[in-house]
Amino acid sequence: MSITTKLGTATLGSALLLTLGAGMAQAATVADGNTMATLRPVALNGVKASGTAMVTVNGNRIDVTMAASGLLPDSPHAAHIHFGADARNECPQASDDKDGSGTLNTTEGGPAYGPIVVSLTKTGDTSPKSGLAVDRFDTAPGGKISYERGSITVSPDVAQAITDGKSVVVVHGVDHNNDGKYDGDTKSDLDPSLPTEATDPAICGVLAAAPAGGVQTGGGGTSTPDNTLALALGGGLILAAVGTGAFAARKATNRL
Amino acid sequence: MSISSTLGGRRGVLAAVATVVLLVLGGGLVARALTAPGPPPQPDSSQAVAAPATPSTSASGRPTPATAPTAAEAPDPDFGVLMAPSAPVALRIPSIHLATKGLVELGIGTRGELEAPKDFQRAGWYAAGPTPGEFGPAVIAGHVDSTLGPAVFYHLGALKKGAQVMVDRKDGSTATFVVDRVARYPKAHFPTSEVYADTGGRAELRLITCGGDIDRRSGHYLDNVVAYAHLVQGA
Ligand SMILES: [Cu+2]
Numbered sequence: 001m002s003i004t005t006k007l008g009t010a011t012l013g014s015a016l017l018l019t020l021g022a023g024m025a026q027a028a029t030v031a032d033g034n035t036m037a038t039l040r041p042v043a044l045n046g047v048k049a050s051g052t053a054m055v056t057v058n059g060n061r062i063d064v065t066m067a068a069s070g071l072l073p074d075s076p077h078a079a080h081i082h083f084g085a086d087a088r089n090e091c092p093q094a095s096d097d098k099d100g101s102g103t104l105n106t107t108e109g110g111p112a113y114g115p116i117v118v119s120l121t122k123t124g125d126t127s128p129k130s131g132l133a134v135d136r137f138d139t140a141p142g143g144k145i146s147y148e149r150g151s152i153t154v155s156p157d158v159a160q161a162i163t164d165g166k167s168v169v170v171v172h173g174v175d176h177n178n179d180g181k182y183d184g185d186t187k188s189d190l191d192p193s194l195p196t197e198a199t200d201p202a203i204c205g206v207l208a209a210a211p212a213g214g215v216q217t218g219g220g221g222t223s224t225p226d227n228t229l230a231l232a233l234g235g236g237l238i239l240a241a242v243g244t245g246a247f248a249a250r251k252a253t254n255r256l
Numbered sequence: 257m258s259i260s261s262t263l264g265g266r267r268g269v270l271a272a273v274a275t276v277v278l279l280v281l282g283g284g285l286v287a288r289a290l291t292a293p294g295p296p297p298q299p300d301s302s303q304a305v306a307a308p309a310t311p312s313t314s315a316s317g318r319p320t321p322a323t324a325p326t327a328a329e330a331p332d333p334d335f336g337v338l339m340a341p342s343a344p345v346a347l348r349i350p351s352i353h354l355a356t357k358g359l360v361e362l363g364i365g366t367r368g369e370l371e372a373p374k375d376f377q378r379a380g381w382y383a384a385g386p387t388p389g390e391f392g393p394a395v396i397a398g399h400v401d402s403t404l405g406p407a408v409f410y411h412l413g414a415l416k417k418g419a420q421v422m423v424d425r426k427d428g429s430t431a432t433f434v435v436d437r438v439a440r441y442p443k444a445h446f447p448t449s450e451v452y453a454d455t456g457g458r459a460e461l462r463l464i465t466c467g468g469d470i471d472r473r474s475g476h477y478l479d480n481v482v483a484y485a486h487l488v489q490g491a
Contacts, residue, residue, distance in 0.1 A: 034448065034449055034452055034453035036384075036385055036386070036392060036452075036453075038341065038384070038385065038386055038387075038390070040341070050340055050341050050390070051390075051391065052386045052390055052391040052392040054392055054453060056449070056453060065457065067335050067338060067391035067392075069338065069340070070340070138332070141332075146332040146333050146334065146335050147332070147333075148333045148457065208384055209364075209368065210385070210448075210452040210453055211364055211368065211369060211370035211382060211395070211448075211452050212367075212368040212369060212448045212452070213367065213368065213369045213443065213446050213448060214369065214441075214443030214444075214446040214479075214480045215369060215370045215371075215372055215397050215464050215465075215466075215480055216369075216372050216466070216476050216477075217372045217373075217397055217398060217399045217400060217409065217464065217465045217466045217477075217480070218399055218400045218401055218407075218465070218466030218470070218476065218477040219376060219399060219401050219402040219403040219404070219407065219475075220401065220403060220470045220475055220476075220477070221401040221402050221403045221404045221405045221406075221407075222294060222295055222296055222400070222401040222405060222406055222410070223295060223401070223469065223470040223477070
């Protein structure tokens with residue numbers, strides 16, 4: 001009976017140690033997981049908007065903070081993290097306009113940023129399944145998005161892609177004809193019940209690792225040890241001068 | 257005139273020349289050491305608050321409930337004043353008489369660290385991050401000294417909480433920040449997340465230079481001085 005109790009305690013103890021160890025391992029990756037994307041207008045789509053997205057990776061969880069302005073106000077803006085192992089892992093360029101329409105739709109951006117891996121919804125599911133859940137995305141009051149969502153679970157591959165600087169944040173929704181709403185005859189390549197304006201990529205940025213660690217911003221010219229060294233060296237040279245000066249004087253006296 | 261006295265005469269002249277050279281060199285070094293501005297100012301060490309270990313909080317440092325919020329939608333966070341992107345061209349900090357133009361672009365070095373400007377007298381900004389005034393942490397770094405004397409960020413350690421920092425931008429606008437705190441950290445324990453990631457949900461600025469003692473073997477300072485500021489006005 002007493003043996004059983006001891007075994008129980010030992011098991012509990014090692015379980016506690018394991019938990020602590022796992023916790024510390026996770027904490028160590030936090031510092032390596034700060035990524036940032038400056039969001040800039042997507043080529044050809046002519047949206048005068050911009051923003052910043054910050055994603056912190058902590059194991060298989062990510063925290064996302066994003067601000068943007070200049071978007072079509074009061075209209076849902078689907079926003080995602082995209083990643084594709086075969087993608088170029090960048091924002092699309094004018095040369096990605098394969099149908100020659102003069103604008104880029106989401107499918108044309110695919111070779112650059114890959115498929116959706118995280119849906120940046122305000123509530124509920126964040127998987128690719130919610131990619132077009134227009135009722136759960138930010139509607140950009142005043143053209144601005146202020147978005148914050150913590151503890152989104154991602155797969156290890158996605159977490160790795162983000163920390164490696166290979167994932168891309170895309171905010172969708174472009175009012176091409178500037179009439180203040182999503183409309184037009186062209187249907188979305190993703191969902192034919194929506195106009196393409198509702199899903200075309202507006203602003204985009206690659207999530208890149210933020211700097212880590214200290215900065216080497218000094219030459220040492222005013223540091224204390226350096227001055228002490230200069231003083232000592234200078235003083236020594238002057239003392240030597242006293243010696244050679246005495247020698248010169250003696251020689252001069254000898255000649256007289 | 258004997259050979260020995262000629263030699264003695266030459267030795268005397270040599271010694272006299274050596275005396276002058278030694279005096280000039282020695283005097284110069286002493287004068288430089290004495291007139292040199294001395295070590296740069298350092299921030300009050302009590303301001304160096306350690307970065308809190310917050311693995312379970314949101315990106316802004318605010319606690320997040322373990323379970324997702326229910327039906328009621330959380331209101332959008334307030335990120336305060338924000339500006340459109342525009343590259344910085346000049347930095348002005350009147351309280352420490354710092355004014356510098358011609359900011360250079362900085363990238364990331366081989367160890368993931370922020371590169372320092374090549375020119376000791378120019379400040380640089382992290383060009384892959386937000387521009388000063390945009391949401392997130394804009395970063396400007398400068399040398400505290402060169403190998404010879406003070407450099408562009410020599411006085412940074414004297415910066416105080418509440419001081420104004422102005423960044424003039426390429427589009428003609430000025431981003432005005434107010435200093436929240438100035439801290440000094442050993443480079444070995446640099447709070448990466450606090451400096452480069454967490455801005456508590458607003459447009460912020462980081463000013464970085466070196467501090468503390470110098471490591472004679474590497475030639476590098478052991479500490480970094482970091483000033484944290486937030487945007488109060490953009491126009
Ligand atoms: Cu997308």
